[in-house]
Amino acid sequence: MKITISHRKTQAEVIQLIDKGAEGLFAGAAGPSVDIEDQKKEWVGNVMHFSFVGKVGFIELPLSGTIEVGDNSVVVECELPSMVDKFIGAGKVGSTIEKKMQLLLE
Numbered sequence: 416m417k418i419t420i421s422h423r424k425t426q427a428e429v430i431q432l433i434d435k436g437a438e439g440l441f442a443g444a445a446g447p448s449v450d451i452e453d454q455k456k457e458w459v460g461n462v463m464h465f466s467f468v469g470k471v472g473f474i475e476l477p478l479s480g481t482i483e484v485g486d487n488s489v490v491v492e493c494e495l496p497s498m499v500d501k502f503i504g505a506g507k508v509g510s511t512i513e514k515k516m517q518l519l520l521e
Contacts (some may be wrong), residue, residue: 416505418491418513422520429484429520433463436519440512441467441478461485463518469499489516 422429433440437456437498454467480493489511495505 416491416493416495416509418509418516420489420491420513420516420520421487421498422489423487424520426484426486429489430458430461430463432519433484433489434458437463437465437482440515440519474498487498489520491516 418435422434434456438451438454441451441460448471450470452468456463456465456467458464461484463482463484465482466477469476469478476492476496476499478496478499480491483492485488495508499508500506
């Protein structure tokens with residue numbers, strides 16, 4: 416899954432906003448019954464590497480990816496587990512993340 420969101424802030428401002436709001440970006444993207452656990456993030460220059468585990472009952476699905484902050488856009492890339500894509504759909508997950516990112520960057 417790849418999502419590109421344009422912005423009109425400086426790269427430093429966007430990095431700061433994403434760093435502070437990273438925990439909320441993926442929360443609820445796969446539905447309200449999914450708990451996000453074991454979140455990790457690490458910045459390498461303008462790229463944040465992230466990972467977490469989505470839990471629904473006894474099912475745990477790891478997810479990892481990157482958020483790259485450019486001069487005019489932010490690119491979120493991650494590989495959704497096939498179970499998430501099959502039952503929820505990459506479109507729904509991507510749409511929710513895109514909306515949250517746009518709100519974060521306002």
